[in-house]
Amino acid sequence: MELVEDSRLTRLVLKRAAMEAALEKVGLGYLWHNFSANKISLEEAKKLTDEELSALGVNTIGDRVRLKEKLKESGEGGRRQPVTLGKVLKFVIGTEEEPVLGFSLKPSIHFSENQSFLPSANTCINRLNLTIPSEIAAIPNDTELLNLYDYAFSNDYFGLQ
Known part of the structure; x- marks a missing residue:
């Protein structure tokens, strides 16, 4: 039972680290506390609307576009979509x-x-x-x-x- 609990905790820490890393890579690391306080995971962040991102402090259109792109990359293991x-x-x-x-x-x-x-x-x-x-x-x-x-x-x- 303890091993299962440890793996859940490890997954939670990795998910939080991925969200924090995504924010850092687009220069929004200072907003990590807003996402953390609202318990927003990487997967949840991908579904946020522009209004919800603004409420979390991602105010400019450029910041929202860069964050959404970085979140999209994070789910794909960093791989880009093919350009046909x-x-x-x-x-x-x-x-x-x-x-x-x-x-x-x-x-x-x-x-x-x-x-x-x-x-x-x-x-x-x-x-x-x-x-x-x-x-x-x-x-x-x-x-x-x-x-x-x-x-x-x-x-x-x-x-x-």
Whole structure:
């Protein structure tokens, strides 16, 4: 009986540590006491609405987006969701499939110097805009760069600037 109790306690400690780590990784570690006081687990946190997160102190939209992404990663063991060609096509041309009669404007990639490495697209001319490293912006590490690409290609936001 004591062994079973110890394993439950260990699981509880690990769950709390995972929640605290997720908050720390997005710069919200100072809010851990709010989540702890309300006994919010990692799984419960994934289901919180924006209003509930605001009540816990996660006030900005950027903080909520980063926290939700980190919580999503935590449940997947840190693995990213696959980015399919369909998702990239939807980002660049607005649809996940090639048109039946082909493209009137062939999709293209435009490389330019920019301050942000977040990809953008011009869907009217089927162009994907990617940033190249420059004096203005040094290339981020692989994880940050892949996270930016995942964010762009996994959403219905086209990144128009």
